[in-house]
Amino acid sequence: MLHDLFHINQPAQLKARSARCKKEPLGAMLIRLQGRLFLWAILLTMLGGGLWFGAKAVYKELCQSDFFQITAINIEGCNHTSKKELLAQSGLDIHTNLLALQPAELKAVLGKNPWIEDVEITRSWPNKLFIAVREKTPAALINLKSGLFFLDRNGVTIGPANLPGDIDYPVLTGNFSPDRTAGNSRLKEALLFLQLTAKGGSSYLPNQNISEIHLTKDDELILFLLDRAFPIYLGKECSKKQHGRLVSVLRDLYRKNEFNTTNYINMHYKDDQVLIGRVSAIPQPQG
Known part of the structure; x- marks a missing residue:
């Protein structure tokens, strides 16, 4: 008899569950889905932010590391200018960190010299710097x-x-x-x-x-x-x-x-x- 009741009640339970699913509005389902996506977005943002701050901290430490301190500066292309003059103008010394160096900024500084037409900056890791200048040709x-x-x-x-x-x-x-x-x-x-x-x-x-x-x-x-x-x-x-x-x-x-x-x-x-x-x-x- 219990076996018969089970078979009798099972279709009724399935029908009730199906009825509840059919009765849930589409808007409510979308809101529930958006809520889940929002939670995932927060989690991913927190994870990305942690990685970014971690990477930034590591980069800051490396920019102060002795491992990347410049030990050799090679300047080529000087004719009317001198290596000593350009080195003084650049502000570089043995305490300059090669990783922290901004080539675009250095190029702009050297470009202020009236003789300099173009500058090419090459970093040779971990501690060497090559500067090639092209001077203006006098007419x-x-x-x-x-x-x-x-x-x-x-x-x-x-x-x-x-x-x-x-x-x-x-x-x-x-x-x-x-x-x-x-x-x-x-x-x-x-x-x-x-x-x-x-x-x-x-x-x-x-x-x-x-x-x-x-x-x-x-x-x-x-x-x-x-x-x-x-x-x-x-x-x-x-x-x-x-x-x-x-x-x-x-x-x-x-x-x-x-x-x-x-x-x-x-x-x-x-x-x-x-x-x-x-x-x-x-x-x-x-x-």
């Missing part, structure tokens, strides 16, 4: 009231020249002043002429044969060569066309053996005409 020297200064290709002063070792560059002289240096249009024309000469590679007008470019009070440019310092009047513009014409004029003078008897060259005489002045013949003394 010319400019003669200012305070002395000779290097100019970059944009016409910005880089630093003072050290005489007599730094004289192997064309010198810009004349009507230049510090407040006009960076934006002066004639200065840009002079630098353009030097760039064209450097790129041209002509044996008749090599870059190393340019001695001086002088700016007159009328803002006109005059070129002087090393081998014979007669004036070459360039005018107010130094176009690629004019540069090429000057190369052709010098080529003809050399080929005709007339270079040594030339007194001046006027590149802007009339329109596209070039005027070449000759040295007057010296009268021979009479017996």
Whole structure:
């Protein structure tokens, strides 16, 4: 009889349980599920936070560890700057921790040096640092009231020249002043002429044969060569066309053996005409 009651009551219990499940609203089930997810999120956050704080504490200890103290600093690429100068500017010493070092910040500090164009920082673990600098390439020297200064290709002063070792560059002289240096249009024309000469590679007008470019009070440019310092009047513009014409004029003078008897060259005489002045013949003394 009990066996029969069991079989009789079992379907009734299953039906009651099924009825309760069917009666539970969908919203209540979602709320209960969200509650569980929220608890899991709290647990994971606490676990992640503990790991983060633990890692931060370990990193802080390593940043103060003697194991990562810098023992060797190698600086390459110095020409106009010096390793001693850049090391002093960097603020690095044997107490600096290589792990705590911020390469971007060090690069920004060294980049404030007017000679430095780019810096590459390499850390060799656990305690060596390599610094490779690329200096700006001087385009010319400019003669200012305070002395000779290097100019970059944009016409910005880089630093003072050290005489007599730094004289192997064309010198810009004349009507230049510090407040006009960076934006002066004639200065840009002079630098353009030097760039064209450097790129041209002509044996008749090599870059190393340019001695001086002088700016007159009328803002006109005059070129002087090393081998014979007669004036070459360039005018107010130094176009690629004019540069090429000057190369052709010098080529003809050399080929005709007339270079040594030339007194001046006027590149802007009339329109596209070039005027070449000759040295007057010296009268021979009479017996």
